[in-house]
Amino acid sequence: MANTMKLARNFNRESRTFVLGVFVIGCFLLSITFIVVSQPQAIPFTSAGWKPSVQGAPSTPKAKDTIHSQQLGEVSGQEKATEQSELEMERDNETQEKSVEGEVLKAHQDEMDGELSLAMTLDNVTVDSVQKETPSTTDKLDSGIDMQERSTKSDESKPQGANFDVTGSKNETKDGSTTCDDPNSGQCEKNGEARPQENSNPAIVDPTQQQNRRNSKQLGVGGQNMNQEKKPLCDFSHYRVDQCEMYGDIRIHRNPSSVISVESTERNQSWRVRPYPRKGDNVALGHVTEVIVKSSKEGPPCGITHNVPAIVFSVGGYTGNLFHDFTDVMLPIFLTASQFNGEVQFVITQARSWWMHKYLHVFQKLSRYEIIDFDNDDRVHCFKHATVGLRAQMEFTIDPSQDPNGHSMVDFGRFMRSAYSLERDAMTRIEEYPRRKPKLLMISRRQTRRLTNVDEIVQMAEELGYEVVVDEADVGSDIARFAKIINSCDVMMGVHGAGLTNLVFLPENATIIQIVPWGGLEGIAMFDFGNGAKAMKLNYVQYSISVEESTLTEIYPRDDPVFRDPISFHQRGWDQIKETFMSKQNVKLDKSRFRNVLWKALEHMMQ
Structure with a gap:
């Protein structure tokens, strides 16, 4: 009986212990459950196991390292x-x-x-x-x-x-720094x-936060989409020219020389542009008016509204030199304006009346509208589309692959012949006109790099069967008259210089002979005229004179570096080259040597 009672007491004690244990375990489980539900972040996880990400997306290797x-x-x-x-x-x-x-x-x-x-x-x-x-x-x-x-x-x-937008534009802020219009x-x-x-990195923010940030950036007052607004785009990436293009409410006024894009945004951005394709040449740009291009909420009231695009550019710089007239204005304006088929208006700074009259045929061929003199017209001109600066490539040549419209030097030659109403687009073989003598034009120079024996060369050419014309294309010459003379010729020859620019008026398949003075100038000669001539489908002949044909022998002894090592002068810069080989040198052609060149030109006409 006593054992039975003892067993019952032990059973009751063990039952109470068991119940207490169950109660403690239950409380612990309830606590854990409460923590998991209410504060999941409080539960520690080892770096080796799964770990919740605050970004909600996996990190890239670069982000993880960072x-x-x-x-x-x-x-x-x-x-x-x-x-x-x-x-x-x-x-x-x-x-x-x-x-x-x-x-x-x-x-x-x-x-x-x-x-x-x-x-x-x-x-x-x-x-x-x-x-x-x-x-x-x-x-x-x-x-x-x-x-x-x-x-x-x-x-x-x-x-x-320096950050550039879609067209390479650089947005200048007040402190001189540059920003991209909309990074997002x-x-x-x-x-x-x-x-x-x-x-764009998925580890940065979750999609909701990213979308909210994008919306706050793009939407202005009243939910207006700022990305769709038309705003100035200035391209400073090209080595020859800075160019801006804008659409919308564009206002052009000379005081100060400014092109303003009136927008509804709060931003006031500005660019300073010298619209002449000699970027980095401080001498040339010193004669070019600076144009301020800016976006603003306000602008001067319109004095006159135009329904065609505007092109703003300068004819200052080196214009007046025939070569620069074409490389800095004629070629660039052709590349920039021809796409409009005459429905464009020019706004020009440094517009000297004599120069404008000289090339009036070209401007009238590209535009059906009067030219606006930016420097003297007090009216505020309003446009819907404006371009500041001209499109340009390398000097006196066009690479069709780099031109948006695919233009070539052949197209430019045809354009120039059309602008001056020239008769011949291409030269025919001399066999088709047996009674007509081949016509040779000699470009003479009055100052440096003159041909000192012109009469001897004329006589020799006539003996070979040429009809010879001697003329000079100076600054004030009537280019329309001279263009007709050149177009009537089959061969044109001259010492390296601006006068050779007139090759643009030659018919296709004609021959151009460039006489290169002493001094290792062959590369310069080819760059300035040879490449362009070939690209215009002209037969190009380059004749480099010998030491005996240079008048430098009258100035320097034969053992001087001028003759022994002319390339060393190139290492001293352009001023030294110009002073030594351009300004001091004239040419006396060796008749026997040059006869072969004139005969080669005749052979071109027989092919």
Whole structure:
């Protein structure tokens, strides 16, 4: 009986212990369940296991390397999360998210800026008043409030440097720095390649935050889409010319010389452009009026409204020299304006009346409208489309692959012959006209690089069967009259100089003979006239004189470096070349040597 009672007491004690254990375990499970449901962030996870991401998307390898140290702090912070309130946890997560975003964005910015800086160096693009800060290693590891501020500012302005938009435009701010119009548009370019969007990395923000940021950027007052607005686009990337193009409400006024795009945005941006294709040549640009191109909410009231596009450019610089008339104005205006088929109006600065009259045929061929004298017209001219600056390529040549309209030097030659109503587009073989003598034009020079034995060469050419014409194309010559003379000729010859520019009036298949003075000038001669002549389907013959044919022998002894090593003068710069071989030298042709050249020209006419 006693044993039975003892067994019952032990059973009751064990039952109470069991119930108490069950109760304790139940309370523990309830506590864990409550924590999981209410504060999931408070549960620690090892770095080897699954870890919730505040971004909601996997990181790229670059992003992981960048935020590695940040993630270590994140783990230790999570272990202490159980002691924080819900409000403190939310604040920490928000700060952490912005910090990670700033780290990744800054790494991306650093990479892109390095590439852009290299591209700018290769392209030889010079940007004034811009200072470039190179981030240090410490800067890349910044976090917390400092990185949060950097992340916020990155949406407002680009890092210091030169950034170009869709057409290579550079937007200048008040402090001289440059910004891309809309980094989130994905349309910012570097050397013709679209720059990726700043927030294209999926590890930066979640889609909702990214869309909200994009909307706040693109939508102005009243929800107006700023990306669709027409605004000035200035391209500073080309080595020869700066060019701006704009659409919308464009107002042009001479005081000050400005082209204003009136927009509804709050931004006031401005560019300073000298619309003449001699970029970097301070001597030439010193004679070119600076035009201010800007976007603004306000502009002067319209005095006259035009229904055709405008092209604003200068005829200052080196114009007046026949070669520069064509390389700096005639060729560029052809490339820029021919696409409009006459429905365009020219707004010109430095428009000297005698020069404008000289080339009036060309301007009237390209435009059906009167020329606006930018410097003297007080009216405010309003357009819907305007271009400031002319499209240009290398001197006196056109590469069709680089022209949007596919124009070539052949097209330019046809255009010039049409502008001056010239009769011959192509030369026929001399066998088809047996009674007609081949016609030779000798371009004479009165000052430097003169032919000193013109009469002897004329006599020799006539003995070979040529009809010879001797003339000079000076600054004040009637170019319309001279163009007709040139077009009637089969061969044109002259010493290297601006007069050879008249080859544009020759018919196709005619021959041009360029006489190259002593001094290693063959490359310059080919660059200035040879390439263009060949591109216009002319037969090109280049004749380099010997030492005996140069009058430099009357100035320097035969053992002088002028004769022994003329290339050494090239290393001293263009001024030394010009002074020694251009300004001091005349030419006396060797008749026996040059006879072979004239005979070769005859052979071209027989082919």
